[in-house]
Amino acid sequence: MKGWRIGRIAGISIEIHFTWLVIFGLILYKFSTDLLPSMLPDARPEQLWIAGLATAILAFGSLLLHELAHSLMAQRLGATVSRITLFILGGVAQMTREPKNPASEFKISIVGPLSSILLGGGFIGAYWAITKFDLPKLWAIPCLLVGEINIALAVFNMLPAFPLDGGRVLRSILWWRWRSRERATRIASAAGRWLGYLMMGLGVVQLIATDVTGGLWTLALGWLLSTMATASYQRVQLSQALDGVHVHDLMTSPVATIPAAVPLQRAVFDYFLVTGFATLAVEENGEIVGVLHRDQIQAVDQSLWLGTSVAEVMRPLDRDKMTVRADEDAVEALMKMAESGLERLLVVDWRGTVIGIITQSDVVRLLKMRGELRP
Numbered sequence: 001m002k003g004w005r006i007g008r009i010a011g012i013s014i015e016i017h018f019t020w021l022v023i024f025g026l027i028l029y030k031f032s033t034d035l036l037p038s039m040l041p042d043a044r045p046e047q048l049w050i051a052g053l054a055t056a057i058l059a060f061g062s063l064l065l066h067e068l069a070h071s072l073m074a075q076r077l078g079a080t081v082s083r084i085t086l087f088i089l090g091g092v093a094q095m096t097r098e099p100k101n102p103a104s105e106f107k108i109s110i111v112g113p114l115s116s117i118l119l120g121g122g123f124i125g126a127y128w129a130i131t132k133f134d135l136p137k138l139w140a141i142p143c144l145l146v147g148e149i150n151i152a153l154a155v156f157n158m159l160p161a162f163p164l165d166g167g168r169v170l171r172s173i174l175w176w177r178w179r180s181r182e183r184a185t186r187i188a189s190a191a192g193r194w195l196g197y198l199m200m201g202l203g204v205v206q207l208i209a210t211d212v213t214g215g216l217w218t219l220a221l222g223w224l225l226s227t228m229a230t231a232s233y234q235r236v237q238l239s240q241a242l243d244g245v246h247v248h249d250l251m252t253s254p255v256a257t258i259p260a261a262v263p264l265q266r267a268v269f270d271y272f273l274v275t276g277f278a279t280l281a282v283e284e285n286g287e288i289v290g291v292l293h294r295d296q297i298q299a300v301d302q303s304l305w306l307g308t309s310v311a312e313v314m315r316p317l318d319r320d321k322m323t324v325r326a327d328e329d330a331v332e333a334l335m336k337m338a339e340s341g342l343e344r345l346l347v348v349d350w351r352g353t354v355i356g357i358i359t360q361s362d363v364v365r366l367l368k369m370r371g372e373l374r375p
């Protein structure tokens, strides 16, 4: 999941997904117009909005710290974390690979809820202190609310539903006991799916009891939980099926290139029809500057083929989205394709030089063969 980058901490890009704005807005509105006025009957409206904003920002900062705790522990244990994205359900830290053993998985998963409990305790402590020393109530209430949010965050995340933290903790324990990650993942994600269904059922009951907002909210959360459980299980299965396969095992190398200045007419007759490839890497001054797929030419009216150059219709190279390193796991390439909606990625070596191309069908073909040959 990608979003707008708002900063960088310890080499990790901090991003906001647009769905997060919805939850931020809702919290701000609900607090400033409903919750805070009932708790602070003497406050003026503008004071309520400032207190609401402070609450929302502190809650958001707490969530970020929760994800940072996961990420820093993961980095300490040798994983690479590229970004943290905040979205409607909370936060998600993008790690490059699955934890290698149950102990790492346990440590990485537990530090998030632990940090939320600590933060919750800290804010509730601050509330007590402010109340005890008779300081303005306007300061005390946001602390109380943020403290409660942190505790709720810890409790929700500790539900034994994979891929939530609690589900990961459960998986690590089962994994350690059974010595089978496959079986542990299957049970932990089944728990996630069933908990999701249970929440959806609860949402329906709430709707029947005419609690429309609460019911829809529980329904949506339950649905998200069960979809996430299924998707994460598939991902783990996929990475198991592709275990030991790297990008360089499946790539086509070298990649066929075409100069950027060539008109489309020549691109078709001298390149595509000669090589038989669907995709060519576009080259300019010895560097790869983009990718050209035959569909991009077909989208241009044939009468314009002589006067249009490859550079004008190609997809310019976006290294973040369109390349993958040769030594990465094949499953990472597949995930990247799914995330960016591309069917092929350029393969680069450690210096960033393009050395090949990998397509979705290369990976799928291998998956199919491995499935058929499995005893």
Ligand SMILES: [Zn+2]
Binding pocket: 066, 067, 070, 112, 113, 157, 165
């Ligand atoms: Zn967490």
